[in-house]
Amino acid sequence: MATIKEQIDLIRVEIDKTQKNKATNAHIGKLKAKIAQLKIKEEKAHAHSKASGGGKGFEIKKSGDATVALVGFPSVGKSTLISQVTDAHSEVAGYAFTTLTCIPGVMEHRGAKIQILDLPGLIKGAAEGKGRGREILNVIRSADMVLYIVDPFQNAHFDVLHRELHNAGLRLNESRPPVFIKRTLRGGIDVRTTVEQTHLSPEEMGEIIRSFGYTSAIVTLRNNTTAEQIVDCLAENRIYEKAVVAINKIDIATDEELQITRDSLPKDWPVMNISAFKGTGLEELKDFIYENLGFMRVFLKPQGEDADMEEPLIVKDDSTVRQICNKLHRDFVRKFRFGKVKGPSAKFDWQRVGLDHLLKDGDILTVIVKR
Ligand SMILES: Nc1nc2c(ncn2[C@@H]2O[C@H](COP(=O)(O)OP(=O)(O)OP(=O)(O)O)[C@@H](O)[C@H]2O)c(=O)[nH]1
């Protein structure tokens, strides 16, 4: 009997051998659904062996306003970088696998405290637990953003890594597919769509959905949906995360080598060039990280006092008054009466707002709570 991993590998080989076109889309979808199920089985088996004394995860305490995970092959310069931009010191050396555990550091920039995690060079097979891969992947999954470090002399590695993260359920710079599946008691698989479906027929969708144990469900589709998107919606371990890339070692790469590396990366991803060793581009990198994390500043004005214009609260740029309240004090949401806002999100100065009011960068906020 083949192990779960061998079964998954066999299916992957079959997917790779299958020509990708309209006629094979449903077949590939079924194979991917099968992989998703085998992985759920594998995770369960692993959790079981862990409970009986298996491997231990990296103990990482999240801190600061956001967490960024450094991801890259061995020797691309991850530790060199973290030692330059944070207060942490991580050993640097010219051989692979210098870093064996997760080393956290804090980078302070524009009022935000950003936790950066140095990780061992992730390698192929990590999703199956190779080279502490499972622990590394768990740290990446819980981060707010991935910062890929790419070495221009081994740029083929990006694809290998990216695929590894994809196999582990990480969807980087992708949005959650607009697919909604609701289990019902009877009626079979009822597909309702607002756009024309060219990838799969309703029967083919039904087959994938039934393979996840549903007999009746209402499926609502708002885009031309692929088999993989349906599987992503049904598999529970998908994580949608932001990712950016820094091409390192520009001090020893030619313009041509840098261009080739850039061309090997996804066209619409944020990318910049640095030399961690020489310190080139590192201030720009801090801005780049800050901006891609999507932060904004909210200034607080306690009732009857002046606003604190020195130390804004650093929050995600889609935050509402509720999120600010949660950050200030655990009782604030329960005791909330109303907020008052002056600034870009207010229609006029000191507009009265509720918990669901969306704030904007530079707002000044007063929160009024019940006594
Ligand atoms: N020329 C040059 N060398 C660099 C640069 N950044 C790192 N290096 C060198 O690359 C080698 C590996 O650097 P590390 O920072 O240890 O790499 P790592 O990614 O942490 O490697 P692992 O911990 O093994 O995964 C060291 O010899 C560094 O001095 C750079 O910007 N330019």
Ligand SMILES: [Mg+2]
């Ligand atoms: Mg290292």
